[in-house]
Amino acid sequence: MTSSPIPSTAVDVVVRMTSAANDFLNSLDDSQRSSASFEFSGDERYEWAYTPIDRNGLRFREMTDDQRKAAFTLMETGYSTRGAATAHRIIELETILGEWEKINDEVSRWERHTDRYWFSVFGTPGSSDEPWGFRVGGHHIGLTANIVNGDQVSILPLFFGANPAVIRHGDRKGQRTLVEEEDWARSLLTSMDTDQAKIAIVDPVAPTDILTTNVRSADPNIAPVGIGFGALQDAQRDQLVALVKHYVTRASDDLASNYWREVESVGFGDVTFAWAGPAAVGEGHYYAIRHPRFLIEYDNTQNGANHIHSVLRDYAHDFGEDLLAYHYRAAH
Numbered sequence: 486m487t488s489s490p491i492p493s494t495a496v497d498v499v500v501r502m503t504s505a506a507n508d509f510l511n512s513l514d515d516s517q518r519s520s521a522s523f524e525f526s527g528d529e530r531y532e533w534a535y536t537p538i539d540r541n542g543l544r545f546r547e548m549t550d551d552q553r554k555a556a557f558t559l560m561e562t563g564y565s566t567r568g569a570a571t572a573h574r575i576i577e578l579e580t581i582l583g584e585w586e587k588i589n590d591e592v593s594r595w596e597r598h599t600d601r602y603w604f605s606v607f608g609t610p611g612s613s614d615e616p617w618g619f620r621v622g623g624h625h626i627g628l629t630a631n632i633v634n635g636d637q638v639s640i641l642p643l644f645f646g647a648n649p650a651v652i653r654h655g656d657r658k659g660q661r662t663l664v665e666e667e668d669w670a671r672s673l674l675t676s677m678d679t680d681q682a683k684i685a686i687v688d689p690v691a692p693t694d695i696l697t698t699n700v701r702s703a704d705p706n707i708a709p710v711g712i713g714f715g716a717l718q719d720a721q722r723d724q725l726v727a728l729v730k731h732y733v734t735r736a737s738d739d740l741a742s743n744y745w746r747e748v749e750s751v752g753f754g755d756v757t758f759a760w761a762g763p764a765a766v767g768e769g770h771y772y773a774i775r776h777p778r779f780l781i782e783y784d785n786t787q788n789g790a791n792h793i794h795s796v797l798r799d800y801a802h803d804f805g806e807d808l809l810a811y812h813y814r815a816a817h
Contacts, residue, residue: 495636495739497739498638498739499635499637501562502563502619502638503632505555505558505559505562506606506611507610508555508558508559509559509604510606510610512551513543513552517547517548520542520543521604521606522606523541523605523606523607524607524608525607525608525615525617525618529541529607530607530631530804531804533699534627535624535625535627535699535796537595537601540603540622540623541603541605542604542605542622543605544600544602544603545600545602545603545623546598556621557573559604559619559621560604560628563621563640563737564736564737565734565735565737565738568735568736568737571645572628572645574662575647575662576599576602577599578625578648579597579598579599579624580599581649581652581654581655582597582648583597583598584654584655585654588654595624601624602622602623602626603623604619604620604621606619607619607620613634613635616631616634616805617632618630618631618805624648625644625647625648625794626646627642627643627699627796628643628644629641629642631804631805632805633805633808634808634812637805637812638740638805639799639802639806640736640740641797641798641799642797642803643732643796643797644794644795644797645663645666645735645793645795645796646663646792646793646795647662647663647792648787648788648792648793649788649791649792650663650667650785650792650793653791662793665728666731666732667783667785667793670728670760670772670783671764671766671770672724673721673725674686674760674764676718676720676721676724677717677721681712681716681717684711684716685711685758685760686711686759686760686761686764687711687759687760688709689761690769691769691770691771691785691786692771692784692786693784693787694787695771695784695796696782697780697782697796697798701803702800703798703800705780705800707780708773708775708780708782709759710757710759710775711757711758711759711773712757712758712759714753714754714757714758717758722753725753725756726753728774728781729748729756729774729781730745733745733797735797744802748776748778751777753776755777756774758772758773758774759772759773759775760772762786769786769790770786770790771783771785771786778799778800778801779797779799779800779802780797780798780800781795781797781798782796782798
């Protein structure tokens, strides 16, 4: 595992984030700003979840229309165009999930609503001397940005989920969310011959969730190993690389480019792909992609295998820990 930080050529995205964060904060009254603002130090910055629990920060419901627009503008600075569109689609699924639960007479302890998302800012946006950041959290959205030295950014861990993954009622029946995450991995698996599949499939039953859950630091050894990159054919290697890049490019273009250069510098020789569960569509399944730098996990087992959790975790770069370590060493 390399200990060098991700390259720090993210000035443009920092400018966008700073402007959007200040616009958001300046749109709030004193009470709202108090709810949305936190010190950068302490444990609150590390709190994130993908379940529908309440969290700290300013809830979308408590904002005016103009404030909501400013909040979403801030959120979108962390994502690529595709990533932002996916995030909005995931949020819209809350209404559809609530409708589906009513159709099936399911009583949920959670209110299903698109306004159950919380926005938080840590520290002072625009400070070149002190780190700052922001967080957007709610059901199946996990975005945390940490900005260091005015030009270094981490938005990891980066989580997307979907429930329902396939809409099963109404005008949008049949529409899917996180399509490539599922289809590309299954295509890779089904392209394997018998000997390859025996190595790649580590368990006939998938775990009920991603194994890293929402812990602060991901364990590099928690996920299964499966088949190594060297045991794949050329076309299969291309498929695996494309799947990894799909996760990386959820982030804004400049951040994704920086991260991809770091991934390529380490290489794919030690990458592994593991699958658990049947290969058949509609059956509960899980996969993990292990790399010396990061771990990708995906799980679709809940609600009749129609409920996806997927995440990119970096052992050193989550919450900007590598950037902060270099920053504090330089400062002292």
